[in-house]
Amino acid sequence: MVNGLQLIADMLHLVAIIILLLRICVKTSCADVSIKSQILFCIVYCARYMDLFTVYISTYNSAMKIGYIGVSLLTILLIHLKSRNNNENASHHDSFRIEFLVVPCALLALFVNHEFTCLEVLWTFSIYLEAVAILPQFFLICKIGKAERLTVCYLVVLWLYRVFYLTKWGVKYVNEGSFDFVSVLGGIVQTSIYIAFLFYFIINISRGKNLASNLINSPLTLSSEDNLKEKATSASVYCIPIIPDHSISHNIDIKKVLKQ
Template identity: 25%
Template sequence: MGPGRIRNPVQSAVWWVKKQPPKVKAFLAVIAGIAILVFLRLVVRDHDNLFVAAEAIHAIGICVLIYKLTKEKTCAGLSLKSQELTAIFLAVRLYCSFVMEYDIHTLLDSATFITTAWVIYTMRFKLKSTLMEDLDNLPLHYVLAPCAVLALLIHPTTSHHLVNRILWAFCVYLEAVSVLPQLRVMQNTKVVEPFTAHYVFALGVARFLSCAHWVLQMLDRNSFLISALFYGLWPAMVLLSEVVQTFILADFCFYYVKSVVDGQLMVRLPSGVV
């Protein structure tokens, strides 16, 4: 940035945060998160709407990918493995929803699963020549196996069949880490093109809203979750999974916002961000 150029207040704030050490950035992120949670608690009366909004934003992010694949005819910068992991946890969650709790979330998950399946089909068959297989190199069993083992050990203690309870836990854990292959691709390329950046940012926003839903449920004095946290590990693991998802994407979301504020189309990531 040239000496004669004057930054607006938002650019100055982003630039100041960028120069801070990691511990200060983490502290500021926590403060910002708390401030947003307070705002959401004051504005949103029904906290379940946050969870619906999270699923809707995830679906919008997938639609952004569809637009990219249709318009640009390339899947460069996208992780096929992340899409496959997303399809797996959505398929498992849809099965569990049908046999355990059919509601609005089932309909939203159905729409997201269908669009994700279309993305996978397009990437694997129509645009296979543009896949970045050398960069999309995180083995799937590194993600699937720990989730499966954890689901066997820690799962809901409801009256449903044991297999269904284990599958429900598996999809919760898998959702928390399904974006890891996509982050690996972005770390390998260091430059994230606009549509991929929009998609990952949408995931970050969706994960934050989902996490906010659970945190605000805890702050509600009449919430069952407060009581449930003292009975078994499952409720605590659900909350931990939401927090893990949010923090996994937090760094990328910061650099995405910085790029938008600076008027840049591409998101440039320094080493070690994701």
């Protein structure tokens, strides 16, 4: 059963990565995808799989390690190219200071680990960093107040991946009476971050802010006054904040539009 839970978790992780790549490829903008989170995940995989050159477990294991590193690098490249082609200033919103995550995780790994060896410290560092690597993504969504459906699906599937890993560790503890303290700690922290974001999501809906529509719908594009009139009317009904398109140099008075 433990192996089955781990397989499901690994497959969910792959599905989450595929959804993210699909999100990047099919949409014209990557404004709601944090490249900083993807950089952190790339650091996680590189640190965790340094044993790729020293330890051979199986072809499947080696292929998964190479795949995670390769896909994370590809994701960063695609986000960078898409942002550059669309002249998007990603750093304006994606402004989370990732050094405040990397440095504390590295220091913690030096002092709290199973064994003070190079590979073990790197593996421990990757566990701690993975637990908080999603924070820039959540910070970005909260800051811009919107996200595509595929981005939300990516985050949900990624959360399910961690839930199945936590379930696996719980089953292992029940059956064997032991568990990996570092892995469980990292999993609990990461799952708690997801739950906190979900709580924020639900609270805003319950207060009538209709954050669900704001998060899932595409950003409003003010391409014309007629288009603005229709969307502004909808916004006034559902309390969805208007997010202007910065490519438009002139200002439009929404109140005047609504009176027309």
